[in-house]
Amino acid sequence: MTLRRKFILALVGMVVFMAVIAGGISLFSFNKLLDRSVSYIQQGLATQWEIALISYYEKNGSWEGVQSQIQTMLHDPDSKGSPPRGNLRIWIFDTAYKATAGAEPEIGKSIADIPNGAEIRSKLVPLQVNSQTIGYFFLEDNFLTRSDFFSRTLVSSIMRAMLISMFVTLLVALLLGIILTRRMTEPLKQLTQAVTSVGQGQLSIRINPEEKGGGDIKALTEAFNEMTVKLAQYEEIRSNMVADIAHELRTPLTVISGKLESIQEGVAAASPETILPIQDEVIRMTRLVRDLQQLTLAEAGKLPLYIQEIDIRNMILRILDHFAIALEEKNLRIEITGESLPVYGDPDRLTQVFVNLIDNAIRHSREGGFLRINFKLEFRDKNDTEEKRLSIGITDSGEGIPETDLSRVFDRFYRVDTARDRNSGGTGLGLAIAREFIRAHGGDLTVSSRLSEGCCFTVWLRVKNNINS
Structure with a gap:
């Protein structure tokens, strides 16, 4: 996989990851806020009913007729001073836990005889006047159910909006990724082509660092140019060394070959005078090989030293x-x-x-x-x-x-x-x-x-x- 594709995939992955994280945090925060709002509204609703019921008792001196008053407060839209209404379930009990208001069939019954009475009793709220308990009330609102529906609806809307925004963001990220990676990888592509050319022996390749931007790319192109210059120098030294060694060996080999041919053809006798120049040239070649060996060992850091x-x-x-x-x-x-x-x-x-x-x-x-x-x-x-x-x-x-x-x-x-x-x-x-x-x-x-x-x-x-x- 090319560097360009890797960069684009990384950019898209980062966008998706950040969108998921941001969406998760948003949904979590929304649910927390909604829960607090529901709790606050329910608490306020209970307080208003408590005030209304205490006022009724103080005005009438008993719970007689409270059932009719509750129905009026729940269903009369013109009722003034009544608490917020809705699909509520309310029970009013006197101090003996006898139902004085609530579902019609159970009015007058003890709380123990009412279905789910134990659960209702655990949630009763005492009503007090001058620090004396005058009764109890139980309030059950379907606001939580309605808020759950509202929450689900809102969450669905948020999710749709997030998916649409993620899709749009991905398209923008892809477009920007293609543009940015093209600008970023174009110098690397040219460097790759230049390295390939150098590998094929074209040591004259140079890249203008000013055309490739600044920073790391510029440093890389400068390092590449420096490398090609040194490679060209080393290649020149190598070529010159091979030519020099061949040149140094050509003369002694020519002398030795000429002398041996003369001896073989009988032109010259194999006398000490004839063999002496051959020996001199052999000594010269031996010295050359020895010097080259010592120089190579020294340059490689492998020269034995007896300190x-x-x-x-x-x-x-x-x-x-x-x-x-x-x-x-x-x-x-x-x-x-x-x-x-x-x-x-x-x-x-x-x-x-x-x-x-x-x-x-x-x-x-x-x-x-x-x-x-x-x-x-x-x-x-x-x-x-x-x-x-x-x-x-x-x-x-x-x-x-x-x-x-x-x-x-x-x-x-x-x-x-x-x-x-x-x-x-x-x-x-x-x-x-x-x-x-x-x-x-x-x-x-x-x-x-x-x-x-x-x-x-x-x-x-x-x-x-x-x-x-």
Whole structure:
């Protein structure tokens, strides 16, 4: 069932439910009000008869002739001062419970000899003059029966009116439901169509949120547009990665294929000199596959780390010793500033990161320049707690990185220096791997640069024992 139909059914159900509740409350209140009215009228009628009968007794000094007076009060429309009349049944008894007025055959009989006498006696109302009981009277009115008929008639009228109003309300609710749901679900329908198109590979689909109203629908369309942009980016990265991997593997495979064909055709002998280039290309492909595997593990958060306390300053000094010859060839001046603190991390992974960063800095520094390494302890607020971080800045004296390339230096297979290709030993994965390794330690790796002034890669590492906290 579609969302539109569900909404319409829910609206109709709510209207019916509210109508039933409102009708029930109205009928209950009406019956209560009618009962109170009947009781009030009956009480008033009894009071008027009581006053009239007491007045008659005071005037005549006895109940003699009261039967005739009652008949006159009941049937003479011109009688003045008489209580409301109608189809009444009245009994008057003296103090000895002897009927003095009422049904003709029973006048003069004791109340015990009258049919339903016990019931009548239980409902007798005493008549008193000067606090002395002068008799009793019983009043039975068919007003209750008439009021029941009136109540049923009125209830039937109310029910008919309620059914008619409910029918009209349902028609209005259906009309409004169709209009409202069309306006509300049209953006969702378009979103559904757009999602279907994205599922079919059309990642260029965009929805203008301004045309879809505000609130949740606008937020949903903005989230959808953001999702399609990211999907397009990921698809581009995936396509580029596949193309880059194929490109990286094409050259070594071509070299290996050519050498093997030469050996098979007898053009070249299977000598160490012929096999050596094949081995070099195999080593290059092995390195590429290894780098891709490490990068994938790091991005998935599954990179194995063997954490221990590391003197990061001594580690970097040892790495610089390994590059002593390269530093001497370029006549680079080493500048180490700031104070360091021990960090907790995987020494092999961090060594790989700093080897890559220092190697890049040496390669791109001009002869006679410098290589500056700066240690700095920083503090930052994270989740209302103060966190220590050690920043290690590695600055070279090269030409720098163009601003247009800064955002891509950590992409896979991306090389700022196009002259430095795979034949010089690089796969274009070093910086991407370095950043993911640092992030696996709970830190970060950033770059800043100015043309002709060199660039600076900054590593942030947390000075904590638990890198996952």
